[in-house]
Amino acid sequence: MLYREAGQYKTSYAADMAVFPILQDRIGLAVILLIAFVVIPLSGNNFMLNSVLIPFLIFALATIGLNLLTGYTGLLSLGTGGFMGVGAYACLKLTTFFPQVNIIVWILASGFFSAAVGVLFGLPSLRIKGFYLAVATLAAQFFLEWCFIRIPWLYNNSTSGAIEVPLRTLFGIPITGPTATPVTRYLIVLAIVVGMTWVASNLVHGRIGRMWMSVRDMDLAAELIGIRLLPAKLLAFAVSSFYCGVAGAMMVFLWYGGAEAEVFAIDQSFLVLFMVIIGGLGTLIGSFFGAALIYILPIGLRAVPAAFGLPIHPAAAEQLTFVIVGALIVVFLVLEPAGLARLWQIGKQKLRVWPFPY
Amino acid sequence: MDILYKVFIDPFLQMGTSPDLLVQTLWDGLVAGVLYALIALGFVLIFKASGVFNFAQGIMVVFAALTLVGLHERGVPAFVALALTIVVMLVLAYGVERLMLRPLVNQSDIILFMATFGLTYFLIGVGQLVFGGNPKVMIASELYLPSGAFEFKALGGFVSLQKIDIAAVVIASVMVGVLAVFFQRTRIGRALRAVADSHQAALSVGISLEQIWVIVWFAAGVVALATGIMWGARSEVSFSLQIIALKALPVLILGGLTSIPGAIVGGLIIGIGEKLGEIYWGPLLGGGIETWFAYVIALGFLVFRPQGLFGEKIIERI
């Protein structure tokens, strides 16, 4: 009853092709944005901001990036961690050389460096497919990890081997460095993520998204409707790596405040891949769901014993989390291989006819 | 010019001037290669028969080794612990088949791959919970594995062959030999090959896929156990071992995902190539290149033969 589209007629193709054709969807989106931009900063729980929302948004962006490559174009990549790292280190060098330029500009610009690296390591996709391509991206991942440790120039020769984030401001308000408040950082991350999600949505709904999905579904058929495969795949690598690079830069500059190379290790690649698959391959909203589940669930699990007053050793809680998350992944894949996005879709379908069964 | 000299001339000169180092390097590479090949073998077994890329192979190595050592720690005699561990791997194979493979039987490859990820996390958690997260010492002497080394003067210097390494090569070779005979000569081996070729055809001649999958995961489990014992005896039993499994990937690329001889040849090439690269070219780049050098070797091969050295050529029919 709430979700009926009855009465919403489309009188033009443009209206039919809108990203959110149903009015209730648009209202829902507006509400979410309102909560995100206004309500949450006002309620100001620093823990929530610092440890839950900011990382969730950053991971969601990285997940969107990987989803564009793996979910929409069908190119499995295990180099996400490395590409995120390229963004972070590029941002550091850019702001070191040009400290007067606003850091937000550099965060976004660092994506281009990631994109370039992504294209380079995507070149094998001309000849190599599927699992073998994934291993080529692993080569990228391990090589980049090695670079992050072995090239001191990248981390400004700091003795600790880690990136140290300098203080940067926007209109006089500190946004990076130790004095930046969680609310400030949250708002900037939110703005960037919302903007880039909008761009990703535009891309996948238009001819480029169709091109990528054609390559994914049957690349031979894509060729026969005139799509040139290598440029299409390289574009996917470029855009995907751009998103991961920006996410990496934000991770270091707007969340951790500093980082060691381990942050961009292979574990990160797998983590983001989990998020993509659990959330739903080839969906943007799934990227948010996946990031939420994979990132927030362990936090929740760790908090549960404490909430119930059960005395569990923290190490044991950590290990138990592994067991539960591992089991949940398998259970989840059995129940709904198309991910949370499909569950969401099914839920909306049911909501459309509620309170009637069909 | 200087760089060209350093890359193309100098390493070979070094090989020539200290042949004992060369032989040592070749031997170390051979041993590493044999162990990579064993891990790759586990992957190939499972992939051939069920089409699943088992990311959990690495953790199975650790888990098997941990179970063995953990049981012994609790007072179980060495060979009884070994037998019990084999039983555990059988139970694990049943569990995986029943709870993971059967429900996901028609899903895409990437879903199955992800499921093995879940399995990995699960085994890491269980392993740590039950046996603790600290590195342990493999019960090599209790299993009558040799220790010490043969050292001899040769080629103007020293060459040292660890006895445990020799044992590893021997045991691995025997294992591969047994598996090869098993596949070629026995009824079950034939059934395994049939399943690897085509699930549907195998079903239509009455082969039970579930049984085959249990057998194959069990075989992979036993291979994992052997690998775990060997690796553990050479260093220690810890969770960092499972990263070694990632090293098997370049081996699989070279050898093709479906070829047992490929896994072996690939393992040797990667093991030796990696060691040579590290000793003779590594210093040029500041060292530590073994983390990615193997992948670069494999990538080079892939560009020329996308299906690997022994893999089946991917023919796309329209």
Added chain:
Amino acid sequence: MRAPSSREAALGEVLLAVEDVSLSFGGVRALTGVSFDIRKGEIRAIIGPNGAGKTSMLNVVNGFYQPDSGRITFKGQVRKSMRPHAAAAGGIARTFQNLALFRGMTTLDNILAGRALKMQRGFFWQILRYGPAMREEVEHRRRVEEIIDFLEIAAIRKIPVGRLPYGLQKRVELGRALAMEPDLLLLDEPMAGMNLEEKEDMSRFVIDVNQQYGTTIALIEHDMGVVMDLSDRVVVLDYGRKIADATPDEVKRDKNVIRAYLGEPHGVSV
């Protein structure tokens, strides 16, 4: 049936000429010295027993296979080796025996995908999905809707093609090929697996495409009734060689063709 003479007059010059094309895979000779031509505006049927090389011939025209020898002239230009996307850009579209649809997408998106070559608005506008990019989307959507109406598949346009019955999937694939506005349309067994009613519909579409849009059509087909009714000329292949090349009536009576493919009549007229 059309009056033969006016149709003859309507057919134009040679659009595609296949000269002495040979192709082998490993030890198997798929095609040996095959030559024929297709005139602009005609409907050319390629028939023959299974394994005769018909699909291989289309694959060569399409650019999927490069012939070992011989040459192909399209629109007056001799073609060197060519990838499928170049063939597509040149004006050749294709459907497949076993369907080559994008199963993750809806009917509408599949057919829109066929407009890929015609949609040129740059990356920057795609990012914004505004202005020129949006106008282009709408304009192509309009064209695609015309095709959807023509093929009578409006009711299923938002359904993922994987869920459609086989006959409708074949229609969607035809729609995607039509969206390319090709000069030459290659149809590989478009009627396979269809019942009588579906075949009549598909035949009607093929004729309409040829007459309304002037598209030249080459089709592989096993149903002799369809071949006789639709085609202007027929090429018959057997074991990779051409054994006949004439009008349907002449081919029907050709002794070689009867022996290789049609079979001796047993009181039932073909």
